[in-house]
Amino acid sequence: MISPLAHIHPEAVIGENCEIGPFCFIDKNVVIGDNNTLMNSVTLLSGTRMGSSNTVFPGAVIGAIPQDLKFRGEETTAEVGDNNTIRENVTINRGTAAKGRTVVGSNNLLMEGMHVAHDVIIGNGCIIGNATKLAGEVVVDDFAIISAAVLVHQFCHIGSYVMVGGGTRTGQDVPPYSMAARDPVAYCGLNLVGLRRRGFSREAIDTIHKTYNILYQSGKLLKESIAQIREEIPACHERDYILEFIESSTRGFIRPA
Numbered sequence: 001m002i003s004p005l006a007h008i009h010p011e012a013v014i015g016e017n018c019e020i021g022p023f024c025f026i027d028k029n030v031v032i033g034d035n036n037t038l039m040n041s042v043t044l045l046s047g048t049r050m051g052s053s054n055t056v057f058p059g060a061v062i063g064a065i066p067q068d069l070k071f072r073g074e075e076t077t078a079e080v081g082d083n084n085t086i087r088e089n090v091t092i093n094r095g096t097a098a099k100g101r102t103v104v105g106s107n108n109l110l111m112e113g114m115h116v117a118h119d120v121i122i123g124n125g126c127i128i129g130n131a132t133k134l135a136g137e138v139v140v141d142d143f144a145i146i147s148a149a150v151l152v153h154q155f156c157h158i159g160s161y162v163m164v165g166g167g168t169r170t171g172q173d174v175p176p177y178s179m180a181a182r183d184p185v186a187y188c189g190l191n192l193v194g195l196r197r198r199g200f201s202r203e204a205i206d207t208i209h210k211t212y213n214i215l216y217q218s219g220k221l222l223k224e225s226i227a228q229i230r231e232e233i234p235a236c237h238e239r240d241y242i243l244e245f246i247e248s249s250t251r252g253f254i255r256p257a
Contacts, residue, residue, distance in 0.1 A: 003040075012044075015052065030063070033082075047075070047094040051082040051106065059089040066093045066118030068136060074100075081106035081124070092116040098137060111148070129166065141176065143198065145191075159245055161198060163191045173253040175245055177208045177238070186257035187216065208238050215246070216256055222246075 005022035008014065012026045015034035020026070023041045030044045033052035038044075042056045045063035056062070063078040065071060076095035080086070083106050090110045095101040096118045104116060105124040114128050117136045122128075126140055129148035134140070140158040147166035152158065159176030170185040177195060179188040190212065195205055211229055218225050226243060233239050246253060 021058075027063070045094075047077045049077050049079045051080060053082055054080060054084045054086065056086045057088045057090075057112075060086050060091070062086075062090075062092045063094050064091065066096050066136070068096050068118050071096050071118070076118075077101045080104045081108075084108045084110065086110045087112045089113045090116070093118045095119045096136075105142070117154075123160070143194075145194065153251070156251055157245070157249065160241070161191055161194055163194055170254065172251050173245070173249045175212075175253050176241055178212070178254075180254055182257055185254050187212075187254045188257075204236075204238050207233060207236060208242070211239050211242050215242075 001018060002020045003022040006020045006024040008026045009028040011028040013031040015032055017035045018032065019037045021038055021040035024038050025043045027044060027046045029046040030048045032050040035053045036050060037055045039056065039058050041058045043061040048063035062080065074097050078092050078094040079101055081104065084104060087110060089112055092104060093102060093116065099119040102116060102118055102120050104122045107124050108122060108126045110128050111130045113131045115133045116122065117134055119137045120134050122140045123142035125143040128146045129150065131148055132146055132150040134152050135154035137155050138152050141160040143160050144158050144162050146158065146164045149167045150164050151169045153171035156170060157173040159174055161177045162174050163179045164174060165181030168181055168185050170180065174180045177190055179191050181188050190209060210233055214229050215225050218228060229239065229243060
């Protein structure tokens, strides 16, 4: 299952039943689990940690040092979970002293040519489109869909169950359950199709809708809007997640056009 044309450092740890194609390069200080498929010309550099049952397409590079001038060669990792599909020419840099690791969770699809910069945290079940670029220390929560050619500024937070339109540029956080698009980026309503496909009940969707109506349409200061949401909408996971996301935002969050 390992091509004789692949280079594997003798200190690398390779799990069982892995398929490693020709011209792959696996460096020292690399650990990968079982049942991974590395097609030809995949590069795993020092610090890569990979779980099981991932498929990595040609030209992908995981574990390269950060493109950050503050990096001083510290020991950091690029961690990939299980059951991910990593398409051609994806790049995943390892972390810096800021967080120490870059993390891609499980069951994600990273499409051709996308970039995951240092200290990025991607959750589970995400789809990230061709040529999308995530700058340093971006956080993407579970089940987000980010379309092609999206540019996300460093330190931004992308919430769960969002849909970010192709070609969007954002320097602000994208709240959960929402759609983001346009130039400049704007809140474009709820990701209703995505929520229904994921099995959200009508009651949960109504709660999300009411929460955003107060947040965006009350005409009040943010602190007052949050107080109104807490007063008028019963506590539940969806309401509390939105409020926690908004209150913890450091870059500010997108607003309607």
